[in-house]
Amino acid sequence: MGQANQNIPHITVSQLTMAYGNFVIQHDLNFTIEHRDVFIIMGGSGCGKSTLLKHLIGLQRPAEGDVFYRGQNFWRSDTRQRTQIMSKTGILYQSGALFSAMTLAENIALPLGEFTRLTPSEIADLVSYKLSLVGLAGFEDYYPSEISGSMQKRAGLARAMALDPEILFFDEPSVGLDPMNARLLDDLIISLGETLNATVVVVTHELASIFAIGTNSVFLDPESKTMLATGAPKKLLAGSDDPRIIQFLTRGEGRTR
Amino acid sequence: MVSIDETSFALKISGNWSRQATVKPIDQILSRLKSHPPQKIIIAAGTLTAWDSRLPSQLLKIMDYCAANNIQVDSGQLPDGIKSLLKLALAVPERASTRRGGSRFSWLSNIGKSIIDMQKDMYGLIVFIGEVALAAGALLTGKARFRMIDLLTFIQDAGPNGFPIVSLISLLVGLILAFVAALQLAMVDAKIYIADLVALGIVREMGPLMTAIIASGRTGAAYATQLGTMNLNNEIDALKTMGISAMEFLVLPRMLALVLMLPLLTLCADLLGILGGAMVSSTAFDVTFIQYYQQIKKAVDLVDFGVGIFKSVVFACLIAIAGCMRGMQCGRSASAVGEAATAAVVDSIVYIVVADSLITLIYNRLDL
Incomplete structure (x- = not known):
């Protein structure tokens, strides 16, 4: 288990601007993810949540700004160093992204x-062992197409782990799951994050998940194309004055005082 | 490393248990448990310098063995981190019916399996041809539903876009035929008959055959992958639930495009093949262009062209059926799409060659 310097944030995003060509998705993003945070990237549909994730995991280069892993500049490092950083991260893609021609064990x-x-x-x-951690003991010889969607997600999680x-990324983990299974996956994320001593980053707009698991978050706004706030979701709900955040976190019903 | 206290069967785990370390396999502990099964074992940790998933995975193996053989395990003295991981791993017990044996079959059952698969393939082909016939019926009565723009796109893909490669190949085939013929005919001083041989060979056989083989690689494989990927994305399901026949909407325009375009491509191939023959005979074997042309006029008539064109219509149907059928029956995985494309090309080439032999035989009987 990695015992690194706990004083430097695990991930630091500084002055990040994301764009496809000239089309700016989000600009001036600044936030930090501490060790062992369960960090939520939230915001309405189309605000660039998944794009931000792509910038964090090395799939897309920032238009401007930097991403630091433990103080090391991710995008200014050479390919070998980036691979080194990425080898300490696990990613669960939205659909599981299991290789369909291989069994779960493979x-x-x-x-x-x-x-x-x-x-x-x-x-x-x-x-x-990994399969039993996600509750799929005995499914080694199954192909992804032979198991259900929620099982595919959990198998994807086993592969990510x-x-x-040291960091687990989740892209919309509860999409396509029924509330019970979504809840179980949330529990799994929490208990795995705790037992593995891992930092967890989750992209989601599921309010139930956000409040159940999030210890820190960033809120992206599609209108102004920048972040509106960062902090624990519960604190944002209780303390924010921005109507857009309150609307989002209360499903448009407003805060009940 | 692991040390065992012989009397109380206490396992003590210490040292480095990370991936990079060299750890002695735990098999000897399992064999010890096998040879002298105790009532109860105790697992405890000494000074662990480092560990990762490797440690709980090995402990889990021991615990699984003990659970299967009714040996009690006391793991209470392990560090909390390991305990909670093991607890999580054991939270959902394996269901008895889940695990599968290896899928090893004897050669005899493999033969049986492949015969059953062939039977299924045949059945699928017959059903598919039936469905195509129904869709074609709908087309003839004007009830078929598909988008005209799709048809035009497929026509462009199958026809004009395939023209360059078809011209190149048929020109070269004409050249080769002329050379082969000339070397033999020169021995009996009958070089003028190069024209007959090339023209008849190209128009009746090689033109349709080569064009069809190119089309099966270009168009047939494309149809199989397009439909296979659509199946993968649930697009075909979406059409079905909208009440639109996938056969009419997807298969019919593709088939129609190929049936319309392949004869035209064949005609081009015929002319270019003859031109290739002319180039060889006029430059290398002193048969002038005029002589070549006059000789062809005597040797080839419209029936010969008709014979070749009819073949190409049959080939077009076969390629479209093979491609579309493999695409529609494609499984839902990336490798299945690749398999569908391969199968489409192999199938259509086999169909083409078999059909060619049959048609040639029939022509022979009919004196065409």
Whole structure:
């Protein structure tokens, strides 16, 4: 388990501007994600939540500004250093993004086989352990198309955790899940974050999840194309004066005083 | 490393248990448990310098073995982090019916399986041809529903866009045929018959055949991947639930486009193949263009062209059926789409060659 300097924030975003060509998605984003935060990236549809995630995980280069991992400038590092940083992160994509031509065991064994020198039998033990962590014990030989959507998500989570990441990213984890399964996934995220000592970053607009799991957050606004606030979601609801944030966090019903 | 206290069967885990460390496999502990099964074991930690998932995964293996063999496990003295991970891992027990054995079959059952698959394929083909026939019926009675713009796009893809490659290939085939013929005919001083051989060979056989093979690689494979990907994205389901027939909306315009365009491409291929023959015979074997032209006029008549064009219509149907069928029956995964494209090309080439042989036989009987 990584015992790094706890004084530097895990991720720092500074003066970040995201754009597709000349079309600016969001500008002047400044926030920090501390170690062991459960950090929520929230905002209405089309505000650039997923784009922000892409900037954090190295899929899209910022138009301006910087992203720091433990003080190391992510986008100004060379490819090898970036790969090094990314090897300590795990990402759960919206649809699970499991490789459809591989069984669940092969999916999870892939990063283990590529990035470690463990023996095949130890990899098999690790795969079984990761699958049992997400409640899929015994599903090693199933193909992604043979299991349900929520199981695919959990299998994707098992793959994201394969290398014991220090940061786990989730892109809309509760999309397509019924409330019970969404809740179970939230619980899983929390307990895994705690037991693995990991920092968790979640992109979501599910209010239930936001309040249940979030310890810190950033709120992106599609109209003004910038962030309106950062802080714990409950504090934002209680303390914010911005009507847009209150509207969002109360489903447009306003704060009940 | 792990040390065992023999009397109380207490396992003590210490040292470095991270991925980078060299850890002795725990198999010896399992074999110890097997040879002298105790009533109860105690798992405790000594000084752990570092650990990651490797440690709980190995502990889990021991605990699973103990659970299966009714050995009590006391893991209360482990550090909290490991305890909570193990608790999480054991929270959802494995259901007895879940695990599958390996899918190893004997060669005999593999043969059986492939015969059953072939049977299914045949059944699928017959059903598909039936559905195509129904859609074609709807087309003839003017009830078929598809977008004209789709048809025009497919026509452009199948026809004009395929023209350059078809011209190149058929010109070269004409050249090759002329060379092969000339070398033999020169021995009996009958070089003028290069024209007959090339023209008849191209118009009746090679023109339609080469064009069809190119179309199966270009168009047939494209149809299979397009429809396969649409199936993957639930687009075909969406059409069905809207009450629009996928056969009419997706398959019919593709098929129609190919049936309209392949004969035209074949005609181009015929002319360019003949031109290729003319180039060889006039430059290398002193048969002038005029002689070549006169000889062809005597040798080839409209029936020969008709014979080739009819073949190309049949080939077009076969390519479109193979491509569309494989696409529509495609599974829902990335590799299934690739398999569908491969199968479409292989199928259509087999269909083309078999149909060509049959049609040639029939022509022979009919004296055409």
